Structure formats: structure tokens, C-alpha cells
Amino acid sequence: MKTLVFVEFEAGKVKKSALEAICFGRQIAAGPVAVVAAAPAGTDFAPLGAYGVDQVLHIADPGFDMPEAQPLATALAQAASQLGADAILLPKTSLTDATAPRLAAKLGAAVASNVMAIVDATPGNFTVKRSVFTGKAFAQTRLAGGKVVLTIKKNSIDVAEGNASAVSVETFAPSIPASDHAVKRISVEKATGQVLLPDAEIVVSGGRGMKGPENWGLIQDLADALGAATGCSKPVSDMDWRPHHEHVGQTGIKVSPNLYIAVGISGAIQHVAGINSSKVIVAINKDPEAPIFKVADYGIVGDAFEVLPKLTAAVKNLN
Numbered sequence: 435m436k437t438l439v440f441v442e443f444e445a446g447k448v449k450k451s452a453l454e455a456i457c458f459g460r461q462i463a464a465g466p467v468a469v470v471a472a473a474p475a476g477t478d479f480a481p482l483g484a485y486g487v488d489q490v491l492h493i494a495d496p497g498f499d500m501p502e503a504q505p506l507a508t509a510l511a512q513a514a515s516q517l518g519a520d521a522i523l524l525p526k527t528s529l530t531d532a533t534a535p536r537l538a539a540k541l542g543a544a545v546a547s548n549v550m551a552i553v554d555a556t557p558g559n560f561t562v563k564r565s566v567f568t569g570k571a572f573a574q575t576r577l578a579g580g581k582v583v584l585t586i587k588k589n590s591i592d593v594a595e596g597n598a599s600a601v602s603v604e605t606f607a608p609s610i611p612a613s614d615h616a617v618k619r620i621s622v623e624k625a626t627g628q629v630l631l632p633d634a635e636i637v638v639s640g641g642r643g644m645k646g647p648e649n650w651g652l653i654q655d656l657a658d659a660l661g662a663a664t665g666c667s668k669p670v671s672d673m674d675w676r677p678h679h680e681h682v683g684q685t686g687i688k689v690s691p692n693l694y695i696a697v698g699i700s701g702a703i704q705h706v707a708g709i710n711s712s713k714v715i716v717a718i719n720k721d722p723e724a725p726i727f728k729v730a731d732y733g734i735v736g737d738a739f740e741v742l743p744k745l746t747a748a749v750k751n752l753n
């Protein structure tokens with residue numbers, strides 16, 4: 435299948451979630467893939483060749499730095515038509531959640547979200563494995579018809595280099611009707627200078643067991659030693675111990691890092707709903723009966739105020 439992947443850049447570097455989608459695309463295409471990249475002029479696309487990308491349609495229009503779903507869907511539909519792509523892949527984000535169905539409607543394609551693996555790439559029998567019910571179950575979904583639009587769940591595909599390709603780059607200027615700009619973002623305040631929670635490979639998260647915001651240095655020290663993002667349980671952000679963008683769970687951010695360390699978090703079902711697709715969960719809790727130990731791969735029964743400094747020191751010794 436001719437495969438097209440939507441790729442975003444951050445600070446001049448391709449996002450990991452985009453590389454995951456590219457690697458997934460290689461499996462469907464059984465060969466090189468094309469990408470549509472929204473990136474500033476002068477961006478170096480050559481490194482994408484190592485991951486099996488042979489063609490880049492480059493949208494340099496600054497209006498696409500942080501696009502809205504409607505114009506992005508229009509742009510991707512035009513790119514797919516130009517290249518004759520029949521599989522269009524997007525890393526799963528809140529933006530692409532809104533973009534994928536619009537794109538599918540424009541292309542007359544079948545759409546599936548939260549895709550983790552390909553089961554059968556044969557056109558007509560195209561079947562994918564998806565994460566459903568906030569990661570509590572998997573579904574196999576068959577997509578009828580010729581074209582498919584997929585959003586790829588973060589951290590579900592291993593990023594690996596493939597057969598290297600020479601990358602041809604073409605400027606792509608989609609024609610966006612004024613009606614696509616009915617919704618316009620006025621301003622964005624982004625957390626900077628830290629590892630962002632949804633993209634993090636390691637998360638250190640604190641709960642009410644940390645007793646108060648004055649103790650968060652212990653969480654931050656471990657996170658810094660591991661190169662991790664920091665998260666928290668809902669009550670912690672409700673009490674303003676931590677900012678709301680760190681709240682993990684059913685009603686907060688859903689994370690799927692390689693390692694999630696829950697410190698002084700009881701493991702309520704609403705918290706677990708946001709972490710259960712983490713690859714490895716480590717719990718630190720002084721109560722051996724805490725429910726978090728039921729979902730943890732490794733558990734430390736102990737007082738966080740004693741365990742955290744020792745763990746941080748041990749990690750620093752490894753570096």
C-alpha cells in the first residue's frame with residue numbers, strides 16, 4: 435500500500451511519535467514511506483531517510499506550525515491524492531483525534547484510532563490491533579474499502595532504522611479554503627524546558643503520600659536523574675500542590691511510558707486508567723495492601739521519604 439505519514443517536528447527534531455508512525459508505515463508499505471511534514475523552512479529532512487522515508491512533502495507555511503484539525507485534514511487529503519496514497523497514518527494526539535475522521539470523510543476512507551499493531555495488511559482484509567476502553571482491552575478491527583486512515587498509539591511501536599533511502603523533498607502548499615479557518619487558535623501557553631508528560635519515556639509521579647508540595651524536590655530529583663517527566667494524582671493537582679497539566683489518570687493525561695514510577699499513590703481505578711499502558715510500572719508505597727501493587731510490575735514497600743533519596747543516589751551512581 436502506498437503509505438503517507440503526518441510528521442511533526444519540535445525544536446528542529448522529528449517527534450518520537452512521528453518516528454513510531456513511520457516505522458509502523460514501513461510495515462504496511464513493505465517499503466519506503468512518504469511523509470507530509472509541517473516544519474519551518476530550512477528543516478533538515480535527510481535523517482528521516484534512515485527510517486525508510488524516501489519522499490517529503492514539506493509544508494513550510496507558518497500557519498501549520500500548530501495547525502487546526504480542519505485545515506490539516508484538507509492538506510493531508512490533498513497530499514494523499516497527489517501521491518495516490520491509500521494508507522494515511524497520524525501519531526495519536528488530541529489534534530489528530532479531530533483530524534483523522536475529517537480526513538477519512540474527505541477521502542472516503544475507513545478510519546481506526548489508537549492502533550498498536552498490524553494484524554493483516556492485505557487490502558480488503560486490512561486488520562489492526564487497537565487499544566480500547568482506556569487501555570483495559572484490545573480490539574481487532576477490520577477496515578473495509580480501499581483506503582485507510584489510522585492514528586497510531588504512542589509508545590506502542592519500537593523505533594528502529596530501516597533500509598536507508600535517499601530523501602526527496604518537495605515544497606507542498608495546500609489550497610485551504612477560508613471556511614476551514616472557522617476555528618482559529620489565538621494563543622498557546624506551552625510548558626517548556628522540561629520533558630513533556632505525554633511524550634515522556636519515563637514518568638515519576640507523586641500522590642497524596644508525598645504530604646505536601648514542599649516535598650516535591652524528592653520527586654523532581656529522581657525525575658532529573660532519570661531524564662523523566664513528573665506527574666501526579668488528581669487530588670495533588672486539585673490541592674494545587676502541582677499544576678493541572680501534570681494530573682495523570684482517567685480525567686487527566688493518559689501516559690504510556692516505558693517506565694512509570696508511582697510514589698505515594700494508592701492506585702485508584704481512575705488513576706490506573708491513565709497509566710495502564712505503561713510498559714513497566716514501579717510502585718513505592720508504605721502500605722503493602724495498596725491497590726497500586728496489583729498493577730505494578732515491581733513494588734517497594736517503604737516510606738517514600740526514605741526510599742526516594744536512596745533510589746535517586748543509586749540512579750546517579752549508574753550515570
Ligand SMILES: Cc1cc2nc3c(=O)[nH]c(=O)nc-3n(C[C@H](O)[C@H](O)[C@H](O)COP(=O)(O)OP(=O)(O)OC[C@H]3O[C@@H](n4cnc5c(N)ncnc54)[C@H](O)[C@@H]3O)c2cc1C
Pocket residue numbers: 640641642643644666667668669670681682683684685686697698699700701702703704705708718719720721724736737738739
Ligand atoms: C470521577 C472521578 C475521576 C477521577 N479521576 C482521577 C484521575 O484522573 N487521576 C487520579 O489520580 N485520580 C482520579 N480520581 C481520584 C481517585 O479516585 C483517587 O481519589 C486518587 O487517585 C487518590 O490519589 P492518591 O493516590 O494520591 O491519594 P490516596 O488515595 O490518599 O493515597 C495515598 C497513598 O500514599 C501512601 N502513602 C502515604 N504516606 C506515604 C509515605 N510516606 N510513603 C509511601 N507511601 C505513602 C498511602 O499508603 C496511600 O496508598 C477520580 C475520582 C473520581 C470520582
